[in-house]
Amino acid sequence: MQTLVDEIRAQGIILPGGFLKVDGLVNHQLLPALTREMGQHFARHFAPLSPSKILTIEVSGIAPALATAMELGIPMVYARKKKPLTMKEPAYTAQSVSRTKGGTVDLFVSSEFLGAGDRVVIIDDFLASGGTVRSLTGIIGQSGATLLGLGCVIEKEFEGGRDKLADLKIPIHTLANIVRMSEAEGIVVEAGR
């Protein structure tokens, strides 16, 4: 997605520890036209699989996931990182490591909104090590739903998440790919795959 690649080139900042700051378009401020285009790309890609539900994780996955769900006209469910008292039992749960905040978090999805009949596409903002997606597959497994595919806005190829998730045997689609980044070379970014 060329507009996303251009924005990453314009706004992306390399942080220590191999982190890319894109707070101006994905993780703090959101750009409506760009977010809508992300949803259109994912919807075009995954519509042939006839998903019944989009699944994501709070907080930064919500915007692209909702944009995709709006294009497809299907519900979007986000895993919560704290169980609210309104959440009906039983809830599906898994542990995940927060990459940007550190530490382990528990994820919760209510059995009210994910079940055996569901055909799920996961949408998230970053695909890095693949750990978060792996946690979401645990939740999908508990629900009995079927995982059809994965879409992530930005892939960090150098963290190897795509290869680590190969056993899932699902299509993985990303909109921009960070091949590598360093102070010397800057952000080497290309269209997703």
Ligand SMILES: O=P(O)(O)OC[C@H]1O[C@H](OP(=O)(O)OP(=O)(O)O)[C@H](O)[C@@H]1O
């Ligand atoms: O492939 P991984 O190595 O798991 O990294 C990707 C995950 O890391 C971030 O989550 P984080 O909890 O740090 O941030 P957020 O609260 O902004 O969603 C991002 O939103 C992805 O969910």
Ligand SMILES: O=c1[nH]c(=O)c2nc[nH]c2[nH]1
């Ligand atoms: O803002 C972010 N920048 C990153 O490099 C990253 N990797 C995983 N999750 C991330 N979030």
